[in-house]
Amino acid sequence: MRAHGTQFGKAFLDCGALAAALKEKFKEDILSLEIRARGHDLWLEISAPSFRPFVENLFEYDFVNFHVISADDAGDNAALSYHLSIFQRNRGRRVGVTVTVKLPKNNLSIPSIFDLLPGSEYSEREIMEAFGVSFTPEKDGTGGGLSAAYTVPVGPIHAGLREPVTAWLELDGERVTGADVRPAIARMETETRVRDPIQAIYMAERICGTCSFSHVICLVRAIEDIARMEVPARGQYIRTIVLELERIHSHVLWSGDVCRVIGFDSAFHLAMRIREQVMDVLTGMTGNRVNRGVGAFGGVRCDVTPGLAKAVRGMIRYYRREFEPFREIVLNDPIVRARMRGVGVLTSDEAVRYSVTGPTARASGLRVDLRKSSPYEAYADIPVEPVVPQDFFGKAHGDALDRFAVRVQEVYQSLDIIEKALDSLPEGPFAAEQDPDKVMGCLKNADGTGWGIIEAPRGDNTHIVRLKAGDENVCRWKVRAPTCANAACWPLMFRGSELADAPLIINSIDPCIACMNRMPVKGNN
C-alpha cells in the first residue's frame, strides 16, 4: 500500500501548480498538457514507457481516486485515457487528471495499475475484452471458484434484492466463509447503435430509474465541455434543485428498502408513504415521476414558477417533520443497531484503494464530496459539507449502520440545499438556447473529448463523450456509474458475515446494476 504523501502540505491543491510540478518531473515525456478551466481538470498525454512511473508519482499527492479508462481509435494507435482524480482530504479539494497514452496497434500492451489501485480491475478487464489490450502482468481471468459443499446462491431472483446480482456464499452453518459476487449484465441493446446527442439524452435517462437525471446532467455537462457552451445561472440553479430532489427520493427509497431487508416492514411502508411527496413535487416540476425529460444542452426544459416554489417549500416542511422517525431509527432502534452495526465493514484505507465513492466512501470516514471538491452547477454558491459518521457517532466504523446514517443525514442536507437554492434563485433564462435545431447545429461543429462528473445519489457518476466535428452522431460514449467502484468491495464486505447479512450487505452500498454495465457506444469507424 503506497503511503500518501503531502507534497502540497497545507496549501490548496491547485491545477496550475500541479501542472507545473508534473511538467518539471517528467519534462519531455509529457507530450501535451491542457487545463480545462471549467472543470478544474488537467488533460495530458504521456508517452507509453513513462506511464507507470507517472501514476506512481501521482501518489505523492493526497489520494488518487480511479474513475474509468476510456479508449479511442486514433488511426495507427489506440488511445487509452485514464481518468483519475486527486483528492485532498482535509481541504476537500479535487483535481481531475486525464492521462492519455497512445499504444501502437501492433503492440497493445500497457503496465497494469491494479496493484496500486485495485479499483481499476473492472475497467482494465472491460478494455481488455473490448479492445484486446493486454495489461502486464497478466492476471488470472476468472476469480477463484468456491469449493465448499454447502454453497448457497443469494439472488438473482430474491425478495430482498431489487437487483439481478448473484452472491455465491460458502456457508458453515450460517457463517459465510467465502463469497463470490457476480452481477448480471443489464445492457440495453439500443446503446450499441449510433445516436445524436439529443437522442443520447433520452438513452441516458433510461440507464437507471433512480438516478436518471444525474446521468442526463453528466452527459450534458460532458458535451457542454466540448462545445464550450455556457449555462445561464437560473438553469444551473434549477438543475441543482432537481438533482437534490432526486437525491432525496433515492435516499428515502433506499432507507425503506434496507429496513424491509431486515424485516422492518413498518419502516418500509413509512418510507414509501413519505417518498410520494417528493415524487409529487417532481411530477409537478418535470412532468413525470421517473424519467423526467428536462435535461437539455445549455440549461433545462422546465421552469420554477411561484406556485411550484410554494409546493417545494411545503414539501421541505413536510420532510423536516415526517422524516424524523428515520433519524430515530438510526440513532436509537435497538434491533436496527443489532442488525447493522459491524456488518459489511469497509475500512477507510480499503475505501481509498478501491476508489469507492459517494455515501459508501463517506461512511468509511472519507470526507470527500464532489459537490464541495469540484463545485458544479449552483454548488459554487451553496456550500456543501461532506456528511461523515464521525459527526454523530464520534467514530466511523464503515459498516451498514454508518451508511444508513450518512444517507439519512444527506436527506436533511439536500432539504437545506433546495431551500437555499429557492431563496436565491436568479432571474433570467433557464436555457441558453431553446431551439433544438440551433443546439444541434452548434454541437455538430464541436470536436473533442469531454468528461462530465457529478455527485449522483450513489457516488460520482462519470461520462466520457467524444464528438467529431461535422459528424452529427456521438462518436464514443463511456458511462461509469458509481456502483462499478462500490461493487468491487462486496467480497471485502462479506468477510466474517452471516447468511442473514447477505442481502443487507448487498443493499448497503445502494447498488444499481443497471447503471453499472454499459457498453461503450462505437461510431461507424
Added chain:
Amino acid sequence: MKIFDMLRVLPKSLWIMTCNSGSCNGCDTEIAAMFGPRYDIGRFGMKLVGTPRHADVLIVTGTVVKFMRDRLLRVCNQMPAPKFVVAVGDCGCSGEPLDGVIPVDVCVHGCPPRPEAIVDGMTKVVLKLESLRRSGFDESAWDAVR
C-alpha cells in the same frame, strides 16, 4: 377443489412475485411504490411473496438478458398452476419482448408505467379470470392457460 370455484377465489387472492431481469430499476421502483401505502395493492388481497412456489403472478421487468433467461424460465416452471405472467414496462413489452421467452398474459406499457398503471395491469389479470369464468371454463383446459 372444483376449478369453477377456484376462478371465483383466485382473483381475490393473487400472490405476486417480482423478478428484475435486467431492467433499469425504474419499473421496480414503481412496483415497490405499488406495495406502499399510497397505491396499496394489499387492500385487494395481493401480497408479495419471496418464492415462486407460493406465487400466482410473476411480474417481470426489463428486457431479458442472457444471464437471466435460464433463471426466468426455471422460476416460471416452478410456479404451481394456475399462474400468470405480467410484463411491466416497455422493455418487456416491445423491442425485446418477454413473450419470446415465457408466455405473457398482460403487458403494462410505460417507461416506467405509473403505479396506477401497474395496478391497472393487475386488474386486467382479474378481468381475464372473470372472462374465463363467464365463458364456462373447462377444468381439463387449465394446462393450456398454464
Added chain:
Amino acid sequence: MTVTAAIFTLFLKIFAGVALLAFVLTLVPFFDWADRAVNARIQGRLAPPLFQPVLDILKLMGKENIVPRRAARFFFTTAPWLALTSTLMIFLYIPAGQFPAVLGTEGDMILVFYLLTLGTVAVAVGGFASGNPMAAIGANREITLMMSCGFPLAAAITTAAWIAYKTGMPGEPFSLGTFAAASIWKAVGKTGAFGLACLFLSIVLVVPGETGKSPMDLPQAETEILGGIAIEYSGVSLALLKVTFALRSFAMSAFVTSLFVPLSLTGMLGGGGFLTAVFDFFFFWLKVFVIQIAFVTLTRTAFGRLKIWQASRFYLVRVAGLSLTGMLLLSIDVMIR
C-alpha cells in the same frame, strides 16, 4: 365408573372436542384478519377484506401441489398434517372460561408444552425434507429458536405449578383448570406479584419466538431466506402450513390468557348459572383476542428481525434471567407467607 357411563363420557368428549375445534377453526381466520388489519392500519394502509384469510386458504387448496424432485416425499407431505394436528390439539387442553378443557383430565401444561414443541419439530422436519438449502437453514433456525425459548417457557410453567401447589390452589398443580378456577394473582403477596409479573413478561417475550413472528420471524424470513421452511410448499400442504402458523399464535395467546389472565366479568359481577358460563366462554376468547393483538400484532409491527444468535442469546440470557428472577421472587414470597 360403569361401562355405559364411560362410553357416554367418551361420546360427550368427542362431541365437545369436535365442536370446540370447529369453533376454533371458524374463529382463527378472523383473528388472522384482525392481525393483518391492525398491522395495515398502523402502517397507513387499508385493511384487506374481511374474508381474506379464508380466500387465501381456499385459493391455496385449489393450486397445484408440487412435491420437488429432491424432497423426501413422505416427510414433506405428512409434516404439515402433523403440525396442524398437534397445534389443534392444544385447544383441547385449555379451559375456556368456566367450561373445563375437553381433555382437561387427560393432559396438563406439560402436555401443552410438548404439543407446541411437536408442532415446531414437525414444521422443521418438513423444512429439512424439502431438499432446499434455504429450507434447511430455516429449519435449523426453527429448532434453535425452539430450544432457546424452551427454557424460559419451562421455567414459567414449573414456577406457576409450584405456586399452585405451595399456596394450596385447588386442583392438580400442572393442570390449567386450576388456574381457571382460582386466580394465581390472588394466591401471592406483593413480592409474589412482582415475581409473577416477571414470569408474565418472560412468557410474553417467548410468544414471538414460539409463533415465529417479528422480531423472531427468522424461520420464515421472506427477504433473507425467501420463505425459509415454507419455501418449497405449495397447494394443499401450504394451506395447512398457513393454518398451522395462524393457529400457533392463537394457541400461544390462549395459553397465556388461561394461565395469567383469569379475569372474568361474572366473577367480578357475581352470579352463576349456565348463561353466565356461556358468556364467560365468549369472554375468554375476547381476552385471547386482546392478548394476541397486544403481544403478537403490535410487536410484529414495531420491530425488525433479529439474527438467530441474537435471538437465541436474547432468550437464553435475558428472558431466562427474567424468569429466574421471577422464580426467586416467588420463592421469597412463599417463604415469608
